[in-house]
Amino acid sequence: MSRDLNNPFAPFTGRRCPEGADEGYRQPSISASLPPAAAPFLGFARLLRRHAFAIAPEQITGFMQAITLLGPRSINDIREAALATLAPSPDRRSEFEAHFRAYFYGDAKPSIEGEEDDETRIKDDRGTREEEDPARRQEKGGELSSATEQLSSRDFQRDADGLGQFRRKLSAALPVRRSFRTARTRSHGTLDLRRSLSEIVSADGDIPSPLLRRREAVPRKLLLLIDVSGSMKLHTADYLKLAHAAVQGADRAEVFTFGTRLTRITSALRIRDREQALARAAALVDDWDGGTRMGPTLLAFLSVPHFSAFARGACLVMLSDALERGDHADLETAMRRLSARASRLSLATPLAGDPRFRPATSALRAILPVLDDLVDGSSLKGLTDFILSLGRHAPAADSIWKRVS
Numbered sequence: 001m002s003r004d005l006n007n008p009f010a011p012f013t014g015r016r017c018p019e020g021a022d023e024g025y026r027q028p029s030i031s032a033s034l035p036p037a038a039a040p041f042l043g044f045a046r047l048l049r050r051h052a053f054a055i056a057p058e059q060i061t062g063f064m065q066a067i068t069l070l071g072p073r074s075i076n077d078i079r080e081a082a083l084a085t086l087a088p089s090p091d092r093r094s095e096f097e098a099h100f101r102a103y104f105y106g107d108a109k110p111s112i113e114g115e116e117d118d119e120t121r122i123k124d125d126r127g128t129r130e131e132e133d134p135a136r137r138q139e140k141g142g143e144l145s146s147a148t149e150q151l152s153s154r155d156f157q158r159d160a161d162g163l164g165q166f167r168r169k170l171s172a173a174l175p176v177r178r179s180f181r182t183a184r185t186r187s188h189g190t191l192d193l194r195r196s197l198s199e200i201v202s203a204d205g206d207i208p209s210p211l212l213r214r215r216e217a218v219p220r221k222l223l224l225l226i227d228v229s230g231s232m233k234l235h236t237a238d239y240l241k242l243a244h245a246a247v248q249g250a251d252r253a254e255v256f257t258f259g260t261r262l263t264r265i266t267s268a269l270r271i272r273d274r275e276q277a278l279a280r281a282a283a284l285v286d287d288w289d290g291g292t293r294m295g296p297t298l299l300a301f302l303s304v305p306h307f308s309a310f311a312r313g314a315c316l317v318m319l320s321d322a323l324e325r326g327d328h329a330d331l332e333t334a335m336r337r338l339s340a341r342a343s344r345l346s347l348a349t350p351l352a353g354d355p356r357f358r359p360a361t362s363a364l365r366a367i368l369p370v371l372d373d374l375v376d377g378s379s380l381k382g383l384t385d386f387i388l389s390l391g392r393h394a395p396a397a398d399s400i401w402k403r404v405s
Contacts, residue, residue, distance in 0.1 A: 030401055041067060041078070044103050048086065051099065059085050076102060091303075123263040124305075125284060163245040166384040170249035175221040175343070175391040176252060177313060182213040189214035221252040222387075223310050226303075227320030228285060229259040229292040235350050236288070238380050240317045244269045244277050246387070248289040254310045258297040259287040264307070292323060295330025295365075302337055315390045318341040319377055321349050330364040338369040344390060346373035347397075353378030359401055371397040 031294045035153045045060045066081035079100055088096035184192070189212030196211045224246060226239045243255040247269040259264045268280035282288075316338060339345045347367075351357050353376045359368050368374065374397040376382050 038064065040104075044082070044100070045086065047099060047103055048088075048096070051095070053086070053088060053092070053096070055086055059087065065148070078104070094312055097211050102136055114372045120296045121286075122260045122300055122304060123261065123284065123286070124306075125264050163241060163380070163384070166242075166388065167245040167249035170222075171219060171251065173388040173391055174222060174250060176217040176314065177220055177343070179218045181216050183213045183216050185212050187212065192321075208305060219250065219252065221254065221310060221314035222250050222390075223252070223314040223316045223342070224255045225298075225316065225318045225320070226255065226257045227259065227292070227318075228288050228290075230289045231292065231321055231323055232291045232319075232350070235319075235377070238383075240278055240281060241274065242380060242383055244274050248272065254314075256301065256307070257281075257285050257287075258294070259300070260291050260293050260297070261287045262307075262360045263287075276377040287350050294320065294322065294324045294326060295332075295334055296327060298334035298338065299330055302334060308341065309339040311338055313341075313343050315344045315346070317346045317348060317387065319348050319383075321351050322347060322364055322367070323361070324363040328366055331363055332366045335367040335370050339372075343372065344372045346375065346386075346390075347371055348375050348377030348383055348386065349377040350374075350376075352376040353382075358404070368401065369398050373397050374401060 022264050041064060042060065045055055045063060049055055062085040063081055066085050068080060068083055072078050072081070082100065083096075099111040127341070148241075160289075192211040196208075198332045199208050199211065200206070223242050224239075226236070226243060228236050242267075243253075247255060247266060249255045255269055256264050257265060263285045265281040265284050268284055269277050271277035271280060302311075322331075335345070349357075352374065357366060359374060364374075373386070373394060
């Protein structure tokens with residue numbers, strides 16, 4: 001008997017499932033219109049979507065078609081069809097397998113929840129907030145740095161800070177690079193052979209003045225990575241205000257927050273009104289005033305190609321105390337990789353506001369050789385002055401702090 005492979009429900013019913021049977025259509029008659037034998041497979045796809053697996057309606061259709069092609073002869077055929085068509089990412093393969101066994105075999109799912117505790121969650125300008133811990137918001141001081149995840153929220157008050165001048169000067173102050181795009185010029189350029197030959201032809205062989213072009217100079221990207229852990233809670237509000245001014249003043253500025261999670265908040269900070277922008281950013285970030293997993297979070301940033309591309313050739317300024325708890329191998333690896341991508345890698349720490357500060361912790365000593373700058377991040381005035389000076393050459397951080405020590 002021949003099968004209609006264009007009909008994903010062919011092995012389950014003699015009729016084609018009406019259009020709109022996929023979850024994305026949200027029709028109220030979905031359950032009634034589905035063939036009973038096909039409903040479990042659509043239910044599995046819905047389960048994966050509820051757990052943030054990126055699955056398009058076309059993939060669900062392909063899943064049904066693959067089951068049609070395979071028979072299926074066994075539950076393993078269904079598993080292979082799901083892997084081939086729903087395509088879970090390699091880093092979530094174990095979670096996919098656990099969901100499959102829980103759905104089709106009835107297994108429990110404690111292993112998935114255990115794995116998520118150590119996994120760095122990434123949010124790209126969207127998501128939901130979980131319940132905050134009110135007691136955590138009463139804590140103060142850098143000694144509270146830990147790797148324990150504590151979810152919270154923040155409110156930002158309106159006040160005057162004089163960031164308007166910084167916003168106006170920023171675009172012109174950033175260092176520039178030579179673009180691959182070219183523009184016409186009257187002098188100090190290279191010969192535009194194609195247009196010059198066209199001019200010669202239009203002039204019947206006469207030799208006019210040659211046309212020249214030169215590569216344009218464009219400002220480098222500015223990438224801000226802001227530590228929102230509990231040890232930085234006294235400075236987070238100022239850092240977010242600075243980030244908003246940077247996004248408003250520079251065309252190619254990107255802002256991420258990190259603590260136990262990684263969140264991109266650039267789109268929220270593009271709102272012109274600062275109070276609205278900071279309120280939107282506060283709703284995006286889940287790990288305010290929580291623990292610190294600096295190394296794993298930065299490695300998570302580098303693992304997303306879209307994010308790591310922001311660091312390529314950029315002026316990267318990290319606003320953090322760099323108080324990494326436990327083994328700092330991940331932090332050292334991440335900082336070396338960021339240094340290789342960025343044009344300039346800077347760490348602004350509020351601890352450097354103390355004249356007695358020295359990079360004495362094992363984590364700071366490990367990353368100091370790859371830093372271009374290690375500066376005071378305890379005041380908005382000092383930070384704005386430093387960012388506006390990024391276009392000027394400065395000695396490497398290692399050489400400066402060796403002389404100080």
